[in-house]
Amino acid sequence: DAGVIQSPRHEVTEMGQEVTLRCKPISGHNSLFWYRQTMMRGLELLIYFNNNVPIDDSGMPEDRFSAKMPNASFSTLKIQPSEPRDSAVYFCASSPTRQGFIGNSYNSPLHFGNGTRLTVT
Amino acid sequence: EDQVTQSPEALRLQEGESSSLNCSYTVSGLRGLFWYRQDPGKGPEFLFTLYSAGEEKEKERLKATLTKKESFLHITAPKPEDSATYLCAVQAAGYSTLTFGKGTMLLVSP
Numbered sequence: 684d685a686g687v688i689q690s691p692r693h694e695v696t697e698m699g700q701e702v703t704l705r706c707k708p709i710s711g712h713n714s715l716f717w718y719r720q721t722m723m724r725g726l727e728l729l730i731y732f733n734n735n736v737p738i739d740d741s742g743m744p745e746d747r748f749s750a751k752m753p754n755a756s757f758s759t760l761k762i763q764p765s766e767p768r769d770s771a772v773y774f775c776a777s778s779p780t781r782q783g784f785i786g787n788s789y790n791s792p793l794h795f796g797n798g799t800r801l802t803v804t
Numbered sequence: 805e806d807q808v809t810q811s812p813e814a815l816r817l818q819e820g821e822s823s824s825l826n827c828s829y830t831v832s833g834l835r836g837l838f839w840y841r842q843d844p845g846k847g848p849e850f851l852f853t854l855y856s857a858g859e860e861k862e863k864e865r866l867k868a869t870l871t872k873k874e875s876f877l878h879i880t881a882p883k884p885e886d887s888a889t890y891l892c893a894v895q896a897a898g899y900s901t902l903t904f905g906k907g908t909m910l911l912v913s914p
Contacts, residue, residue: 687847716901725906726848726891739901774847792838793902795847 685709687796689775695802701763704799706775707756716776716793717750717760726774732758765803772798806831806896808905816911817882825877825890825908833897837875839868840891842907848891882912 688707696702708715717729730740732752740750747766752758762769776793809828817823829837836855840848852861854870861868865886867878877890889909893902 726893726904728901728903731901776847792850792853793848794850797845797847 687775687777687794689773689796689799691799692797693800693802695804696765697804698766699764700803701761702765702769702801702803704760704773704775704801706758706760706796708758708775708777709779709794710756712777712779712794713755714778714791715752715758716778717758718774718776718795720772720774720798729760729773762801765801767803770801770803772800774798806894806903808892808894808903810890810892810905810908812908813906814909814911816913817879819883819912819914820881822878822880822882824879825910827875827877827892827905828873829875829892829894830873831894831896831903835895835897835899837870838893838895838902839875839877840893842889842891851890879910882910884912884914886910887912 687709690705694702714733716731718726719729720726728742730743730750731738735752735755748762750760774795776795778791778793807830811826836853838853839851841851842848852868854868857870857872859870865880869876887910889907891904891907893904895902
């Protein structure tokens with residue numbers, strides 16, 4: 684299995700530009716998560732999807748951020764317009780079941796991609 | 805609000821020098837506590853899940869333990885390849901997401 688694939692690995696852009704981050708989850712995983720990591724705040728959940736449907740987007744910082752999952756094998760996180768404070772490493776993760784669901788795969792761990800390092804100047 | 809605090813922030817050990825990392829948590833009903841390892845430039849890699857106080861899990865030189873307020877990651881006779889950031893996360897009852905601590909950066913010198 685190729686694991687969770689994210690692109691690009693690095694993105695440098697100027698303030699005000701649109702940024703699109705991409706993620707391909709592990710085949711068969713039906714939950715997908717977007718996290719942001721900074722030195723100050725650590726790993727923060729932005730949004731998560733189950734069966735392509737957004738379940739919790741309370742971590743999305745503001746309207747400049749949007750996420751989509753048009754099908755089971757692809758998701759995007761878009762920032763428009765970008766600001767310097769958006770600079771961080773953005774991780775996508777997937778898991779095979781809806782976490783919290785009482786079942787045999789109750790607490791399936793998250794499988795993370797290697798992230799996109801975003802720098803907004 | 806769920807909180808996860810990890811200590812120390814950074815730890816430097818000599819090869820073979822055993823130690824422990826701490827993860828203190830407050831959560832409204834613990835569903836699971838997770839340990840991850842993160843190497844520079846990589847995403848976190850799953851190590852263990854603990855579900856209830858008293859539970860222990862081992863993997864090579866690592867052993868994770870859990871009480872009602874904290875978890876420890878014990879590292880026995882570490883090697884330089886154990887150098888990484890170790891992250892702790894909790895899942896609360898009724899929620900489907902993880903809350904992460906900021907991690908402990910471990911450096912093992914030969």
